[in-house]
Amino acid sequence: MASLGAIATAPLKAKREGDKSAKSIVFMGVLWFTIFFSVLCLGTLLVNAFFDGWTRLDGNLITRYSSTVLPETAGARAAILGSALVIVMTAVLAIPLGVAAGVYLEEFADPRRWYNKIIEVNLTNLAAVPAIVYGMLTAGVALSIGLPRRVVLAGAIALALLILPVIIITTREAMRAVPREIREGSLALGATPLQTVWRQTLPSAVPGIATGSIIALSRALGEAAPLLLLGGLVFVSYDPNGLFSGYTVLPIQIYDWVKEPQLAFQQVASAAIILMLGLLLLMNAVAIVIRNRYQKRW
Amino acid sequence: MTSHTYSTRADSAEDDHEAAPRVEVNRDTRRSLPPDPKPIMECDGVDVYYGDFRAVTDVSLGFGYNEITALIGPSGCGKSTLLRSLNRMNDLIVSARVEGSVTFHGQSIYGKDVDPIEVRRRIGMVFQKPNPFPKSIYDNVAYGPRVTGMKVSSMDDLVEEALTKSALWDEVKDKLKDSGLGLSGGQQQRLCIARTIAIRPEVILMDEPCSALDPIATSRIEDLMIELRDEYSIIIVTHNMQQAARVADRTAFFTALAAEGSGDRTGLLVEYDLTTKIFSAPADERTENYISGRFG
Numbered sequence: 290m291a292s293l294g295a296i297a298t299a300p301l302k303a304k305r306e307g308d309k310s311a312k313s314i315v316f317m318g319v320l321w322f323t324i325f326f327s328v329l330c331l332g333t334l335l336v337n338a339f340f341d342g343w344t345r346l347d348g349n350l351i352t353r354y355s356s357t358v359l360p361e362t363a364g365a366r367a368a369i370l371g372s373a374l375v376i377v378m379t380a381v382l383a384i385p386l387g388v389a390a391g392v393y394l395e396e397f398a399d400p401r402r403w404y405n406k407i408i409e410v411n412l413t414n415l416a417a418v419p420a421i422v423y424g425m426l427t428a429g430v431a432l433s434i435g436l437p438r439r440v441v442l443a444g445a446i447a448l449a450l451l452i453l454p455v456i457i458i459t460t461r462e463a464m465r466a467v468p469r470e471i472r473e474g475s476l477a478l479g480a481t482p483l484q485t486v487w488r489q490t491l492p493s494a495v496p497g498i499a500t501g502s503i504i505a506l507s508r509a510l511g512e513a514a515p516l517l518l519l520g521g522l523v524f525v526s527y528d529p530n531g532l533f534s535g536y537t538v539l540p541i542q543i544y545d546w547v548k549e550p551q552l553a554f555q556q557v558a559s560a561a562i563i564l565m566l567g568l569l570l571l572m573n574a575v576a577i578v579i580r581n582r583y584q585k586r587w
Numbered sequence: 588m589t590s591h592t593y594s595t596r597a598d599s600a601e602d603d604h605e606a607a608p609r610v611e612v613n614r615d616t617r618r619s620l621p622p623d624p625k626p627i628m629e630c631d632g633v634d635v636y637y638g639d640f641r642a643v644t645d646v647s648l649g650f651g652y653n654e655i656t657a658l659i660g661p662s663g664c665g666k667s668t669l670l671r672s673l674n675r676m677n678d679l680i681v682s683a684r685v686e687g688s689v690t691f692h693g694q695s696i697y698g699k700d701v702d703p704i705e706v707r708r709r710i711g712m713v714f715q716k717p718n719p720f721p722k723s724i725y726d727n728v729a730y731g732p733r734v735t736g737m738k739v740s741s742m743d744d745l746v747e748e749a750l751t752k753s754a755l756w757d758e759v760k761d762k763l764k765d766s767g768l769g770l771s772g773g774q775q776q777r778l779c780i781a782r783t784i785a786i787r788p789e790v791i792l793m794d795e796p797c798s799a800l801d802p803i804a805t806s807r808i809e810d811l812m813i814e815l816r817d818e819y820s821i822i823i824v825t826h827n828m829q830q831a832a833r834v835a836d837r838t839a840f841f842t843a844l845a846a847e848g849s850g851d852r853t854g855l856l857v858e859y860d861l862t863t864k865i866f867s868a869p870a871d872e873r874t875e876n877y878i879s880g881r882f883g
Contacts, residue, residue: 401681470718474779477676478731479708479786488734489720 335566342559350560354526355542360553365561367525368542371441372510374529375538378445379452379509384502387453391460391498396486416454423451424515431519438519442532447515452505459501463494496583503576507569513540539565620836620861624651627790627820628673628710633687635668635677642668643854645687648839650790655812655821657831657862660841661877665854666824667715669841670792673822674710675703691790708735711788715795717775719767719782724750724759727767727778731786745785753781754811773804780811784819791815793823797830809834828878831862838865840874 353364398405427447431438467490475485521541529536546558626649635643643665650656658666677683689696696706719727728746739745750756755777767778797805812834825831831838839859843852858871869875
């Protein structure tokens with residue numbers, strides 16, 4: 290017992306004011322620089338676009354069609370409506386399919402089966418496939434089933450394919466975040482696995498799925514490549530009026546205007562860029578609000 | 588440090604008292620039970636595997652009608668694993684496999700034509716950590732009857748009955764629409780018991796139901812278990828020997844043995860008897876060592 294009293298009582302160490310070694314300072318410097326650089330790029334783009342385009346942020350931008358002869362009053366009406374229609378169709382196609390696939394893979398698929406392993410690996414790879422490839426795929430499929438390439442439906446299919454892997458992965462992650470105790474509690478009360486998914490896991494995962502889906506859709510909104518490959522129309526002076534209507538979307542409209550040499554076209558292009566960035570920010574903000582408000586803390 | 592010399596059973600009562608502090612045994616002392624249970628469920632030669640790992644070896648015992656059976660033993664002895672194989676909750680773990688026979692009213696619950704959903708409806712389960720659903724108190728209790736399509740004349744009455752039986756009604760009757768997650772830990776666990784009672788199971792499995800609760804909440808759950816015993820057969824896994832001694836009619840002591848040829852430990856049943864016998868005159872030395880606090 291006496292030995293206990295002999296333990297030297299060293300004072301508690303003083304709080305460390307961060308790590309001051311040269312290595313960690315350099316590392317912090319690199320981190321700060323990368324953040325600074327990316328924010329700088331975005332800032333430059335925004336400021337540039339704003340100075341070029343603020344004179345054209347007027348009613349004409351929203352209400353009028355594009356024009357080849359009167360760039361001063363040209364608007365993006367057809368592109369705004371086209372974007373809206375295509376994005377809504379993309380959501381209608383991609384979200385139910387993606388959520389269903391995610392639910393199956395997370396809750397019902399036996400991970401030991403070889404075909405589920407293959408799906409698993411491919412899904413991650415698909416999320417990294419360049420957007421234009423989905424355009425080519427859709428063009429090929431459209432050709433073989435006799436669907437015109439230049440219509441809203443074809444564009445929506447290409448964008449839905451593009452964001453499908455993202456939605457599947459988001460769904461799986463949101464489902465996985467629901468604690469095992471909830472599933473077990475439900476099953477122990479005699480609920481079937483399907484009832485458990487439908488009444489417990491999926492409702493709890495909805496905020497996560499909604500957040501992921503909105504962010505995926507905002508990516509689709511800014512995408513031009515697959516639609517250009519499908520032969521998306523660059524000059525449209527009518528409202529899209531259905532799934533088989535010709536259309537243009539904001540990124541394509543901007544692309545078209547930027548090509549023109551006149552200053553007035555550059556200005557309206559900049560105004561449209563501001564509009565699109567505003568929309569993207571809005572969608573992402575909605576996603577963040579949903580996440581913060583409905584996210585469950587178990 | 589003076590080293591204790593443990594007295595043997597033949598020593599005087601005073602010495603005995605010093606070596607192994609007595610635990611209060613079965614507060615319901617008037618209850619007389621037959622030496623062998625009239626079983627509602629029986630295990631015969633049950634092995635439970637996770638992949639190649641054998642977690643439980645060769646367990647054979649019967650769980651009595653309207654009795655509380657406690658499964659005790661040190662960590663890793665397979666008590667919870669065995670409990671989860673009694674209502675096929677182990678089915679949810681892909682690699683888990685049960686060998687031997689587990690019967691309920693003499694019928695194998697692992698039979699080819701037996702629906703695991705039906706097994707879990709008849710043999711309810713309360714978990715270690717209170718797990719109310721993120722729904723209202725009312726919906727938590729009504730969930731089981733709804734999903735199982737129970738024919739009820741009045742869901743309100745059923746909810747009240749289940750909450751009353753689980754000694755929670757007076758505390759929550761004015762806030763049935765509030766979230767079940769807003770209750771205290773002990774109330775949440777009683778809500779989980781109410782939820783289980785609502786589907787009218789015959790057996791209730793409890794997996795360390797008080798390990799996340801304070802002593803007062805624990806005591807309420809123990810009282811509740813004794814009240815429920817008249818209508819249900821209860822099987823409880825507990826780390827708390829005093830708890831087993833207080834509530835259980837019969838106690839099964841498990842231990843873990845290193846399996847031959849590998850470092851894996853596998854659980855086995857050492858002794859199963861009336862609780863009064865297990866805690867006063869255990870037949871096996873390992874049981875005695877465990878209940879007197881010498882290991883585990």
